[in-house]
Amino acid sequence: MKFTLSWLKEHLDTTASLGEIRDGLTMLGLEVEGITDPAEALKGFVVGYVVEAVQHPNADRLRVCKVDTGSGVVQVVCGAPNARTGMKGIFAPSGSYIPGTDLHLKASKIRGQDSNGMLCSFRELQLGEDHSGIIDLPAEATTGAPAAEALGLDDPVIEIKVTPNRADCLGVHGIARDLAAAGLGTLKPMKADKIAGTYQSPIKWTHGYEAVPDSPCPIVVGRHFRGIKNGPSPDWLQRRLKAIGLRPISALVDITNLVTFDLNRPLHVFDAKKLAGDLVMRQAREGEQTLALDGKTYTLDPSIAVIADAKGVHGIGGIMGGEDTGVAEDTTEVFLEVAYFDPIRTAASGRKLGIFSDARYRFERGIDPQSVWWGAEVAARLILELCGGETSEIVSSGVMPHWQRSFTLRPDRVKTLTAIDVPAAETAAILGKLGFVVEGNGPWTAAVPSWRPDIVGEADLVEEVTRVWGFDNIPTTSLPRLSPTSKPVRDPMQRRVPLARRALATRGLNEAVTWSFLPLKQAERFGGGQADLRLLNSIAAELDTMRPSILPNLLDAARRNEARGLADPALFEVGPQYKDATPTGQRVVAAGIRHNMAVPRNWAGPARTVDAYDAKADALAVLVAIGAPVDNLSSQSGAPDWYHPGRSGVLKLGDRVMAQFGELHPELSAGADLKGPVVAFEVFLDAPPLPKAKATKARPKLVLSAFQPLERDFAFIVDSDVDADKLVRAARNADKALVTAARVFDVYTGKGVPPGKKSIALTVTLQPVERTLTDAEIEAASAKIVSQVAKATGATLRG
Incomplete structure (x- = not known):
């Protein structure tokens, strides 16, 4: 909503500064989005009087002018054909910035004559496109006066954000009412004196509804005008409309726009000679069409209210008039429409037709139903003043909707709801200034004014008092502590998300944020697509199912990146995926993919493509970061079917899957147009057990050994289907006090190894703490390791 400061002061008698008005509007809930002051661009420009204008001695098309600036006479060389002695124009002194030409003026010589400043055209000041000559001001303009004042541009334009419930502030009068209630002036009465009609209107209103009170247009008022002259509107009105x-367009159209923005009362005028008899408010018939004022033809249906005559539809109720009966320059007779339209039905019709208009914006938020009467008087006064002619008596149809309602406000309610202690007299006074009729001494009974459809209860009355008294008066009160010590904002499970992000970013993967839904076919391929995960109103036709896995979206992201020349994508996302629609069906997962090179070619060796172990390393890094017991995890086969059946696995803690990893199925890689192996992983952040609470008294001690560790190698023969991980864990658990590490360094099948068997070689690290181990102790530890591995896996020591 835009308006100028002078426009506001036509409704508000105030001495408040622009800054005070700005702050007052914001505190009232009418947030100021911006203030534009055209005078700022013309600062330093003044009205100059051309004392003398003579031909330039060295140029045929230039004139040398002596210009009185109000503070002295300066010489200006001017090339405008209309520069002459005795005229007044806009003078820009040396040092000024000319916005239309992006020029900073400097004193100079032009063809041997001094020039100190310039006389400006409209285009040079960005006030229009006229550049045929310099601005020619009226003779009564004051020499030396600011240019903005002489041009009528010394009026700041204020733009506010109006919330949907405050339709009354979509008119300048309503804004002034709020400011007056806040003590920033006195509200001036609205000029709505009754205009007596001099004849009977030849056009009447009728309703095509069985139940008028429940119709899309409960009441409509109109009056006829004849003998009018529709020409350009006066300069003051044109400047006001241009400012916002x-x-x-023309006097008649400009009047309707003025009343719309001035009083929040949308109007429409028909060229009466283009109408065929009386007008009727009715529902459109199936397939009816109308050419609207925006130049578009709309096909209507029975859900849309229209204004029609015997020939057809001439307006869409509450939204836009018709082109066929619009006023023109030769219009001499008009019929004025002042109607009240139902907010919800107007909004539904506007959405269906896709029409956005100032009228719809106001009607769908709820205007003052009483305005059908005073709006006809305001419009009549303006039409008679600006267009002449005479007007008929008012005609109407329908009944006034029931808007009257009252609510009780208890004296202590403002304080109990907002903690602001507003004096009782001030409470009643504020409501009175806002237009409520207040009765009683507390509790009060407040009758709601017709222009406030948003007031529906006592709490709304409290809000009105509070916002006018000032939200900044709400006392600051600290909430009581729930515990003597502060608690972390996030619990351990919530902290796993940033920890997983940091771990994967550290490993060189780039984070992606993708939709939580995908096409049904992709969802089915990744184990989803159940009926309860289908979207009823998806943002795109193909994104119709909640994702059962993050990987398909990452595949699409990798394909798009590679199509744009970004090779070797490594992407991850931490977010939800959905198994079903139950509360436990959503899991938070850290997933990622890698494609092409794991290691680029370098001086130390050749390039290497990614494999399943790269994905496993990523998964383990996440598990380590979130505190999972990785030493107790087992790596097994059994990954889902979107992984390669022979190059994938799962990480388990007992029977619980912590993560799954591996090379993606070649079918998926080919479907994403990705050549070469694509590896992926999925870590279920809710799967690892939460750390157990530890006693705060006992602090962990750092144990450092002064004795040198020693390593022993063991080679075991096991069945070919035994996982190497089982041997590692068995060796590590053989003596937890002495064995600090165990790892595989060789796997062998072939000569010397029986068929169906394989050889797995381990390096086990022994770390003495109290003393150097003797040979006997080393042999005993080695025997314990062999025994433990044999017991756990059926292995035998390789000879």
Whole structure:
């Protein structure tokens, strides 16, 4: 909503500064989005009087002018054909910035004559496109006066954000009412004196509804005008509309726009000679069409309210008038429409037709139903003043909707709801200034004014008092502590998300954020697509199912990146995926993919493509970061079917899957147009057990050994289907006090190894703590390791 400061002061008698008005509007809930002051761009420009204008001695098309600036006479060389002695124009002194030409003026010589400043055209000041000559001001303009004042541009434009419940502030009068209630002036009465009609209207209103009170247009008022002259509107009206971004069209149209923004009362005028008899408010018939004022033809249906005559539809109720009966320059008779339209039905019709208009914006938020009467008087006064002619008596149809309602406000309610202690007299006074009729001494009974459909209870009355008294008066009160010590904002499970992100970013993967839904076919391929995960109103036709896995979206992201020349994508995302629609069906997962090179070619060796172990390393890094007991995890086969059946696995803690990893199925890689292996992993962040609470008294001690560790190698013969991980864990658990590490360094099948068997070689690290181990102790530890591995896996020591 835009308006100028002078426009506001036509409704508000105030001495408040622009800054005070700005702050007052914001505190009232009418947030100021911006203030534009055209005078700022013309600062330093003044009205100059051309004392003398003579031909330039060295140029045929230039004139040398002596210009009185109000503070002295300066010489200016001017090339405008209309520069002459005795005229007044806009003078820009040396040092000024000319916005239309992006020029900083400097004193100079032009063809041998001094020039100190310039006389400006409209285009040079960005006030229009006229560049045929310099601005020619009226003779009564004051020499030396600011240019903005002489051009009528010394009026700041204020733009506010109006919330949907405050339709009354979509008119300048309503804004002034709020400011007056806040003590920033006195509200001036609205000029709505009754205009007596001099004849009977030849056009009447009728309703095509069985139940008028429940119709889309409960009441409509109109009056006829004849003998009018529709020409350009006066300069003051054109400047006002231009200031808020509206294009002046003609006096009649400009009047309707003025009343719309001035009083929040949308109007429409028909060219009466183009109508065929009386007008009727009715529902459109199936397939009816109308050419609207925006130049578009709309096909209507029975859910849309229209204004029609015997020939057809001439307006869409509450939204836009018709082109066929619109006023023109030769219009001499008009019929004025002042209607009240139902907010919800107007909004539904506007959405269905896709029409956005100032009228719809106001009607769907709820205007003052009483305005059908005073709006006809305001419009009549303006039409008679600006267009002449005479007007008929008012005609109407329908009944006034029931808007009257009252609510009780208890004296202590403002304080109990907001903690602000507003004096009782001030409470009643504030409501009175806002237009409520207040009775009683507390509790009060407040009758709601017709322009406030948003007031529906006592809490709304409290809000009105509070916002006018000032939200900044709400006392600051600290909430009581729930515990003597502060608690972490996030619990251990919530902290796993940033820890997983950091771990994967550290490993060189780039984070992606993708949709939580995908096409049904992709969902089915990744184990989803159940009926309860289908979207009823998806943002795109193909994104119709909640994702059962993050991987398909990452595949699409990798394909898009590679199509744009970004090779070797390594992407991850930490987010939800969905198994079903139950509360436990959503899991938070850290997933990622890698494609092409794991290690680029370098001086130390050749390039290497990614494999399943790269994905496993990523998964383990996440598990380590979130505190999972990785030493107790087992690596097994059994990954889902979107992984390669022979190059994938799962990480388990007992029977619980912590993560799954491996090379993606070649079918998926080919479907994503990705050549070569694509590896992926999925870590279920909710799967690892939470750390157990530890006693705060006992602090862990750092144990450092002064004795040198020693390593022993063992080679075992096991069945070919035995996982090497089982041997590692068995060796590590053989003596937890002495064995600090165990790892595989060789796997062998072939000569010397029986068929169906394989040889797995381990390096086990022994770390003495109290003393250097003797040979006997080393042999005993080695025997214990062999025994433990044999017991756990059936292995035999390789000879």
